[in-house]
Amino acid sequence: MSEGKFLKTLAGTRFRTPPIWLMRQAGRYLPEYRAVRATTRSFLDFCYTPDKAVEVTLQPVRRFGLDAAIIFSDILVVPDALGQKVWFEEGEGPKLEALTDPADFGKLTRARLPEKLAPVYEAIRRTRAELPRETALLGFAGAPFTLACYMIEGSGSRDFAKVKGWAYRHPDSFGLLIDLLVDAVVDHLVNQIEAGADAVQLFDSWAGVLPEEQLFSWSLEPMVRIAHAVHARHPKTPIIAFPRAVGPATLMYRRSDAFAALSIDTGIGAHWAARELQPHICLQGNLDPLMLVAGGAALEREATRILDKLGHGPFVFNLGHGVVPQTPPEHVAQLVEVVRNWKPSAS
Numbered sequence: 553m554s555e556g557k558f559l560k561t562l563a564g565t566r567f568r569t570p571p572i573w574l575m576r577q578a579g580r581y582l583p584e585y586r587a588v589r590a591t592t593r594s595f596l597d598f599c600y601t602p603d604k605a606v607e608v609t610l611q612p613v614r615r616f617g618l619d620a621a622i623i624f625s626d627i628l629v630v631p632d633a634l635g636q637k638v639w640f641e642e643g644e645g646p647k648l649e650a651l652t653d654p655a656d657f658g659k660l661t662r663a664r665l666p667e668k669l670a671p672v673y674e675a676i677r678r679t680r681a682e683l684p685r686e687t688a689l690l691g692f693a694g695a696p697f698t699l700a701c702y703m704i705e706g707s708g709s710r711d712f713a714k715v716k717g718w719a720y721r722h723p724d725s726f727g728l729l730i731d732l733l734v735d736a737v738v739d740h741l742v743n744q745i746e747a748g749a750d751a752v753q754l755f756d757s758w759a760g761v762l763p764e765e766q767l768f769s770w771s772l773e774p775m776v777r778i779a780h781a782v783h784a785r786h787p788k789t790p791i792i793a794f795p796r797a798v799g800p801a802t803l804m805y806r807r808s809d810a811f812a813a814l815s816i817d818t819g820i821g822a823h824w825a826a827r828e829l830q831p832h833i834c835l836q837g838n839l840d841p842l843m844l845v846a847g848g849a850a851l852e853r854e855a856t857r858i859l860d861k862l863g864h865g866p867f868v869f870n871l872g873h874g875v876v877p878q879t880p881p882e883h884v885a886q887l888v889e890v891v892r893n894w895k896p897s898a899s
């Protein structure tokens with residue numbers, strides 16, 4: 553069990569400077585990641601090889617001394633474990649054998665999830681044993697709506713026409729898929745916590761494509777149900793929600809009965825967030841990943857601006873979305889230094 557700055561911040565303790573970790577901190581921008589990645593062709597096989605998953609999870613912590621590690625895996629291991637065909641094409645991102653008919657749901661089952669995802673839990677067990685005590689280990693899952701997007705579109709999408717067509721025309725049948733995903737995500741998060749994850753994050757990367765009413769039904773409500781079910785088993789484990797690109801509707805997610813923190817994307821103004829969200833809930837975010845690519849004075853100025861607005865309240869420094877492959881690793885080291893050397897003003 554980690555007792556460091558990250559977990560204490562989520563529990564309400566304030567430090568002179570906030571803890572920092574970065575979404576997608578393990579990845580192609582690191583030469584040591586590319587070296588391990590090159591030893592396995594299939595990305596899912598790579599995720600399911602504990603030795604390799606442990607190694608790449610630890611790499612950014614070793615290099616930058618971050619306050620948290622996130623287990624190396626992917627949100628699409630859940631559809632894979634439910635029995636849907638998932639593969640990754642070089643340079644094209646994820647592909648799935650798309651669900652085209654409600655009858656397709658019948659083929660999906662949670663029965664084999666624990667054995668199928670056992671390598672992920674094994675990697676968590678081993679990573680926790682190797683990490684310094686003060687470094688937290690995060691587990692994660694995709695939120696049901698984002699998983700449903702990939703499962704129905706069969707890949708990433710520009711317009712989400714298939715998933716929206718289904719959800720708007722046949723909300724009852726879409727609800728059954730969401731219910732199945734709520735249960736599968738609860739299983740996966742509980743298993744990760746029992747393997748040693750200190751906290752978990754729910755990624756709703758595509759929440760921002762939904763109108764308000766559907767955002768409530770298909771994003772917020774399933775995430776709250778997941779949080780309550782996980783807390784019924786593990787009441788003390790913090791859950792971070794990341795409803796990406798939902799703008800002012802982020803107000804709906806400041807639910808401290810469910811989430812320990814809200815991860816905010818770059819589109820959320822830090823000033824607004826400090827006033828409207830932070831008095832209710834710990835925030836995490838929200839540096840533009842492209843600022844990390846730019847580096848130098850621009851990076852220092854923008855990171856300091858975010859710290860000046862949000863660093864006085866409960867806050868975890870992070871990006872607004874994941875680290876991109878073209879990021880120079882030295883800029884991550886620079887960012888960690890800027891955050892650790894930040895001087896809070898008296899206000």
Ligand SMILES: Cc1c2[nH]c(c1CCC(=O)O)Cc1[nH]c(c(CCC(=O)O)c1C)Cc1[nH]c(c(CCC(=O)O)c1C)Cc1[nH]c(c(C)c1CCC(=O)O)C2
Pocket residue numbers: 574575576577578579580589595622623624625626627628640644645646692708755757874
């Ligand atoms: C939507 C989503 C996915 N995966 C994830 C999300 C939610 C966050 C977000 O919005 O980005 C989450 C994810 N994916 C990965 C992690 C590992 C942990 C970490 O953050 O360091 C995490 C937390 C590894 C990965 N997952 C993937 C890679 C790159 C593949 C490789 O290294 O060969 C990594 C490091 C593949 C992946 N996986 C996914 C996509 C769209 C892609 C292709 C895009 C790309 O290539 O960058 C689905």
